[in-house]
Amino acid sequence: MDVIDWLRAALGSDADDGVLSTDPALLDVARADRSGWVADGSPLALVNARTVEHVQATMRAASEFRVPVVPRGAGTGLAGGANGSAGSIVLSLAGMDRILEISTEDQLAVVEPGVINEDLDAALEPFGLFFAPDPASKAISTIGGNIATNAGGLLCAKYGVTREAVLGLDVVLADGRFVRTGHRTVKGVTGYDLTSLLVGSEGTLGVIVGATVRVLPRPQGEPTTLGALFADVRAASDAAARVTAAHLRPAVMELLDAPALERISAYLGEQTIRDAFGAAGGAAYLLVQFDGPTASDDAAAAASVIAETGGTVRVAADAAEGERLLAIRRAFHPALAATGTVLIEDVAVPRSRMPEMFAAIERISRRHGIPIPTVAHAGDGNLHPNFVAPGDGIAPAVWEAAGELFRTAMELGGTLTGEHGVGVLKRRWLAEELGPDSYDLQVKLKSVFDPLGILNPGKVFG
Amino acid sequence: MDVIDWLRAALGSDADDGVLSTDPALLDVARADRSGWVADGSPLALVNARTVEHVQATMRAASEFRVPVVPRGAGTGLAGGANGSAGSIVLSLAGMDRILEISTEDQLAVVEPGVINEDLDAALEPFGLFFAPDPASKAISTIGGNIATNAGGLLCAKYGVTREAVLGLDVVLADGRFVRTGHRTVKGVTGYDLTSLLVGSEGTLGVIVGATVRVLPRPQGEPTTLGALFADVRAASDAAARVTAAHLRPAVMELLDAPALERISAYLGEQTIRDAFGAAGGAAYLLVQFDGPTASDDAAAAASVIAETGGTVRVAADAAEGERLLAIRRAFHPALAATGTVLIEDVAVPRSRMPEMFAAIERISRRHGIPIPTVAHAGDGNLHPNFVAPGDGIAPAVWEAAGELFRTAMELGGTLTGEHGVGVLKRRWLAEELGPDSYDLQVKLKSVFDPLGILNPGKVFG
Numbered sequence: 001m002d003v004i005d006w007l008r009a010a011l012g013s014d015a016d017d018g019v020l021s022t023d024p025a026l027l028d029v030a031r032a033d034r035s036g037w038v039a040d041g042s043p044l045a046l047v048n049a050r051t052v053e054h055v056q057a058t059m060r061a062a063s064e065f066r067v068p069v070v071p072r073g074a075g076t077g078l079a080g081g082a083n084g085s086a087g088s089i090v091l092s093l094a095g096m097d098r099i100l101e102i103s104t105e106d107q108l109a110v111v112e113p114g115v116i117n118e119d120l121d122a123a124l125e126p127f128g129l130f131f132a133p134d135p136a137s138k139a140i141s142t143i144g145g146n147i148a149t150n151a152g153g154l155l156c157a158k159y160g161v162t163r164e165a166v167l168g169l170d171v172v173l174a175d176g177r178f179v180r181t182g183h184r185t186v187k188g189v190t191g192y193d194l195t196s197l198l199v200g201s202e203g204t205l206g207v208i209v210g211a212t213v214r215v216l217p218r219p220q221g222e223p224t225t226l227g228a229l230f231a232d233v234r235a236a237s238d239a240a241a242r243v244t245a246a247h248l249r250p251a252v253m254e255l256l257d258a259p260a261l262e263r264i265s266a267y268l269g270e271q272t273i274r275d276a277f278g279a280a281g282g283a284a285y286l287l288v289q290f291d292g293p294t295a296s297d298d299a300a301a302a303a304s305v306i307a308e309t310g311g312t313v314r315v316a317a318d319a320a321e322g323e324r325l326l327a328i329r330r331a332f333h334p335a336l337a338a339t340g341t342v343l344i345e346d347v348a349v350p351r352s353r354m355p356e357m358f359a360a361i362e363r364i365s366r367r368h369g370i371p372i373p374t375v376a377h378a379g380d381g382n383l384h385p386n387f388v389a390p391g392d393g394i395a396p397a398v399w400e401a402a403g404e405l406f407r408t409a410m411e412l413g414g415t416l417t418g419e420h421g422v423g424v425l426k427r428r429w430l431a432e433e434l435g436p437d438s439y440d441l442q443v444k445l446k447s448v449f450d451p452l453g454i455l456n457p458g459k460v461f462g
Numbered sequence: 463m464d465v466i467d468w469l470r471a472a473l474g475s476d477a478d479d480g481v482l483s484t485d486p487a488l489l490d491v492a493r494a495d496r497s498g499w500v501a502d503g504s505p506l507a508l509v510n511a512r513t514v515e516h517v518q519a520t521m522r523a524a525s526e527f528r529v530p531v532v533p534r535g536a537g538t539g540l541a542g543g544a545n546g547s548a549g550s551i552v553l554s555l556a557g558m559d560r561i562l563e564i565s566t567e568d569q570l571a572v573v574e575p576g577v578i579n580e581d582l583d584a585a586l587e588p589f590g591l592f593f594a595p596d597p598a599s600k601a602i603s604t605i606g607g608n609i610a611t612n613a614g615g616l617l618c619a620k621y622g623v624t625r626e627a628v629l630g631l632d633v634v635l636a637d638g639r640f641v642r643t644g645h646r647t648v649k650g651v652t653g654y655d656l657t658s659l660l661v662g663s664e665g666t667l668g669v670i671v672g673a674t675v676r677v678l679p680r681p682q683g684e685p686t687t688l689g690a691l692f693a694d695v696r697a698a699s700d701a702a703a704r705v706t707a708a709h710l711r712p713a714v715m716e717l718l719d720a721p722a723l724e725r726i727s728a729y730l731g732e733q734t735i736r737d738a739f740g741a742a743g744g745a746a747y748l749l750v751q752f753d754g755p756t757a758s759d760d761a762a763a764a765a766s767v768i769a770e771t772g773g774t775v776r777v778a779a780d781a782a783e784g785e786r787l788l789a790i791r792r793a794f795h796p797a798l799a800a801t802g803t804v805l806i807e808d809v810a811v812p813r814s815r816m817p818e819m820f821a822a823i824e825r826i827s828r829r830h831g832i833p834i835p836t837v838a839h840a841g842d843g844n845l846h847p848n849f850v851a852p853g854d855g856i857a858p859a860v861w862e863a864a865g866e867l868f869r870t871a872m873e874l875g876g877t878l879t880g881e882h883g884v885g886v887l888k889r890r891w892l893a894e895e896l897g898p899d900s901y902d903l904q905v906k907l908k909s910v911f912d913p914l915g916i917l918n919p920g921k922v923f924g
Contacts, residue, residue: 103812103814104707105703105706105707105812105813105814106812106813106814106843107706107813108812128709149651150651150655152649156648156649157648160622160626161648161649163655163658164622164626173899177899178899179897179899179900179903180897180900181900183810183875183876183877184812184875184876185810185811185812185842185843185844185875185876185877185880186618186619186623186810186842186843186844187614187618187623187810187839187842187843187844187877187880187881188810188876188877188879188880189611189612189662189877189879189880189881189882189883189884190877190878190879190884190888190892190895190896191884191892191896191900191901191904191922192659192662192663192667192904192907192908193612193625193658193659193661193662194900194903194904196625196655196658196659197654197655197658197659199655200651200654200655201654205654217709217711218709220709241567244567244569245566245567247590247679247680247682249679293755293756293759294755294756297755348645348647348648348649348650349647350565350567350568350570350646350647351567351568351569352565352567352568377649380647380648380649381568381647381648381649382647382648382649413645413646413647414645414646414647414650415645415647415649415650415651415652416652417650417651417652418647418649418650418651419649419651420651421651422651422652422653426652430652430653433652433653434652434653435641435642437635437639437640437641438641438642438643438653438656439653441641441656441910441911442653442654442656444910445654445907445910446654448903448906448907448910449903460653
């Protein structure tokens with residue numbers, strides 16, 4: 001009896017009812033994520049879990065036969081963290097997609113891991129609540145994936161990262177046992193914070209099968225959006241820093257550099273930017289959005305701070321005009337995709353070091369002859385340099401340039417991944433950032449949870 | 463050569479310069495904290511660390527001789543987490559009290575662990591910034607202690623617990639190695655979140671010797687305070703729930719029950735409450751404070767919501783009147799201390815279960831014949847039932863009643879400690895709350911960090 005037979009027996013009639021699949025086409029899809037990287041070889045099987053018991057059966061089978069398990073949500077990751085490797089069982093949680101509870105009194109929701117982020121937000125809207133974590137992929141990514149990577153998004157500077165939204169987790173351990181961490185309360189300090197340890201653990205410590213998440217009252221009133229064009233990215237960074245220094249707290253503050261703006265202009269047509277601003281040109285763009293009852297006052301204050309730096313500011317008078325300003329930012333990814341294969345990178349630096357990071361990106365781009373259009377979540381110093389190259393796949397030269405970028409971010413007191421995770425694609429730099437003692441502790445922590453090394457092996461750690 | 467000789471040699475001339483002490487009076491002080499509990503026997507020595515090297519020398523000596531080390535800040539804990547046990551070395555971080563950096567651009571501060579919470583806040587004020595974690599002890603407690611217990615406070619429902627304010631930690635491990643966790647950035651997802659794991663670990667995983675903490679812009683404008691008197695605690699709970707349901711976000715929302723209010727009236731004189739309200743009476747008190755630019759509008763909205771529940775509401779017209787309303791809450795602890803020995807307890811329940819928790823407190827109080835005046839941070843469901851008994855020390859009957867209280871909190875989906883920690887005093891209930899699998903994981907995590915079991919042994923775990 002091999003692991004598949006064992007698992008089929010354990011799953012019973014559900015196995016043939018779509019829970020267990022060895023369809024080569026499906027296995028092939030599970031080798032990839034949205035990073036562009038595809039794992040070598042083929043997984044053994046795909047489990048489309050619909051219940052906690054399906055997950056437990058899978059982990060028991062994997063323990064019995066020492067077979068690797070790769071937990072997977074919607075497959076929208078950007079670091080190769082959920083790609084099904086050769087000989088593994090891919091454990092998809094995408095089908096566990098029920099919202100089990102929304103409590104308006106306790107301002108929390110209880111969800112299965114496969115719930116799409118935007119679906120939870122839509123379900124909360126009638127109650128005047130929202131789920132703050134908002135990765136750019138929120139229309140297609142799952143909450144389980146969010147939690148597994150501690151995903152960020154545009155709203156983090158004001159509303160926090162995913163970790164701060166997770167109150168408790170239901171987890172299946174490597175050997176199939178079920179544990180519940182955390183509480184239905186905002187506070188709670190009994191023992192170590194296993195919830196936070198599991199958030200961002202990229203499927204290497206346990207399989208998340210449920211989450212109790214904190215939700216917040218939706219900001220009141222309409223948001224106010226402003227856009228500003230600058231002569232260069234340094235001026236735009238300076239403007240962003242001044243908004244922060246003025247103690248204004250935008251919900252969104254996005255910065256596009258010259259190579260980004262150039263491609264967006266070409267993609268949307270230069271007239272689009274002219275229409276939005278009444279003027280064209282500019283080599284950097286800052287998009288700022290305030291929400292809540294003081295949104296319009298805050299936007300006016302930000303506009304005057306930004307104008308002092310020489311930016312051409314436009315405060316949207318209404319939602320339609322706001323949309324035009326937002327559309328420029330939204331065109332970033334499609335505009336790049338239209339010009340080549342894109343490696344979306346993700347570093348974070350202290351806000352004060354952003355100008356140095358942008359200068360380094362320009363230097364690295366020039367030296368390697370690779371365009372690196374960049375968008376930054378300027379409120380929290382999280383930059384997405386996008387390496388654009390012709391043809392398919394990511395060439396070694398691109399990785400060499402990316403490696404320089406990661407080191408620069410670390411030297412500036414930052415990190416090689418702000419919100420995407422380590423996965424396979426960044427594991428070779430992990431030890432460099434953590435240092436040997438911290439790395440060693442992490443490896444030992446993993447073996448507490450996963451003594452047989454079957455949970456997403458090869459991910460995060462080398 | 464014994465451990466003290468070894469340590470004296472390692473510390474060099476600093477040993478005699480006040481860093482190493484075996485003064486029985488000082489050792490005696492180190493056996494206690496603010497819980498009222500005093501450890502049996504005497505510690506071997508007290509190290510008053512002034513540098514990271516002193517901490518490293520201490521941990522190396524302790525490893526060499528297998529001697530327990532009890533890390534300690536200001537000794538203001540309420541769970542017996544920092545009490546120097548027989549034969550241990552007490553490692554005081556209180557003397558490492560420098561604020562090393564305040565960055566207005568990055569909105570962070572770098573501090574040594576012995577900095578008093580309020581001192582950091584005072585240092586931040588000229589920059590228009592503040593440090594959100596605000597335990598009631600903030601005038602006397604250290605940031606290191608805050609972090610070690612993941613302390614809460616009054617502002618948590620709006621501004622988060624200590625964990626959310628900690629970006630990175632400097633830590634000396636059990637064997638004396640130094641590691642740095644986290645980043646100077648808001649985002650960062652390289653590897654497991656060791657920072658969050660250390661926050662709240664009560665000195666059992668490592669010794670915190672430095673912290674990079676997030677600071678926030680001070681809310682603009684003056685806060686607005688309101689107080690309300692109710693016929694009973696259920697009506698007051700209901701009012702608090704309605705404030706939350708109205709999506710108002712008070713900075714402070716404190717609830718006092720009848721036994722609490724009765725003692726405060728006796729302590730301050732009934733006239734004080736009459737002066738504050740223009741009327742006396744009431745068997746429960748709700749204090750609500752809003753901050754930020756919409757404070758006065760929010761207070762007006764809250765007042766009308768509260769009035770619907772039958773409460774007698776008073777919105778302070780100015781700071782002086784606000785102070786009178788706050789004074790009632792502030793008198794809680796002195797009023798109780800005036801009537802007997804007090805065990806300050808600390809449970810948290812989902813907000814929606816607060817009325818049931820208050821009912822249980824009343825029941826337990828009656829059954830055991832022990833007064834249990836209670837104050838709650840109503841915004842986050844964190845209750846502090848205070849057991850008042852005549853004489854010195856905590857009688858076994860009090861612990862029996864407290865045990866019932868903890869079990870009720872757990873049954874209601876809450877926890878036996880919201881913000882004080884487990885220490886020695888709650889360790890016997892820890893396994894009950896965590897369950898055997900989670901407890902087992904935690905014990906194994908500890909042994910990754912502390913294979914010799916020298917870091918605060920006997921605390922948290924039995």
